[in-house]
Amino acid sequence: MLAVLFTETGVMPIRIRRLLLALSRLRYMVELGVERRVRWALLDAVDLFSMGHSSWAGDIAILLRALPTPIRIAPGDFLSVPAIEAITKKVVEAVDVDLQFDINFLQKTHLLRNRLEYVEASKTLSLVTRRRRHYLTMVPIPAHRIALTRLLLGDHNLSVERLRYRVRYRLPIPREERLCRFCRNAVEDEVHATLDCEAQPTLIDLRTSFLHDIFECDPPLKSEYEVLSHYDFLCRMVSSRKGVARLAKYACDVLAVFDSVERFIPAGYNVVR
Ligand SMILES: [Zn+2]
Structure with a gap:
């Protein structure tokens, strides 16, 4: 059974939630000043990853490649806030596609299909894969x-x-x-x-x-x-x-x-x- 976690934006597979937390932590580390030791640790991890050795950065790259829609990350992306934001967005999109596929095709989730929710941004009823349901x-x-x-x-x-x-x-x-x-x-x-x-x-x-x-x-x-x-x-x-x-x-x-x-x-x- 798929392990999931309820969040403010709806149910999220726990391994994906952990990946998103790691990307959030990565962004925090990138934004730190060069004098901070945590940032030195990040640079070491990226160096190890670029040389093909195991490291915290390499673990993130493995998790990204293992997504239903694999995402590649280059060593330089680990040090770029825009790249990290783009990858985070891709992860959320990939997991939504995967969850919606399960909802649409698993027999036991037939009552979850076609649920329209009010979307504040567009002020319309739309299909929303993840949301904290009412x-x-x-x-x-x-x-x-x-x-x-x-x-x-x-x-x-x-x-x-x-x-x-x-x-x-x-x-x-x-x-x-x-x-x-x-x-x-x-x-x-x-x-x-x-x-x-x-x-x-x-x-x-x-x-x-x-x-x-x-x-x-x-x-x-x-x-x-x-x-x-x-x-x-x-x-x-x-x-x-x-x-x-x-x-x-x-x-x-x-x-x-x-x-x-x-x-x-x-x-x-x-x-x-
Ligand atoms: Zn009966």
Whole structure:
């Protein structure tokens, strides 16, 4: 799994965050006066790198070459603020392209696609790969925030994800057979669990109460519920600043209902011990 770190600008792979910190430190060292010992250390590191020996500068060059889109750095670039700024910009662009590729093509991140965010600079709604999403700050209760985040990242206990992979005594199960543990009529995915399943009384009561509350929080959602597909409506609710805290509580409650009952495993996938 990709190790990531939440920052002010959104989620960032930790190794990239470390690389950006190293480049920031490098820029600081370049701007120091020649009398500072730290700058002497930098010059030594660059000399070692230019001679092909291992050094702190060489480590940065290795990390840059290992990016999904490799970046080359020359010894002279280590001593130039404009060059360091240009390389830093390239690193951020490269990691955004890589993250967006994962979001677009990994099955489990389907709810993260096509999220439009307001961009202050252009005053328009645009696709933004990394941003501290509103639900991370607008959902005050940690358990609710975690439940919603897990639902969106495909890191939940619903069968659409849990039956995707082989485990010790069970083979992976095709998506169309990862059926709901309650109704066994549809794939147990995020939309089915939150908006479709009619087979579990507690679930139906939770949904009725939730829809009543969220239509009160954000009235335009009521008419959108009538015209949008349930998939689109779930995405729409996530984008609602007024309703997202209630949605997060609902996600937490729904996942708890599913957690309380053993999942349905279709016949024919158990491995003989
Ligand atoms: Zn169901």
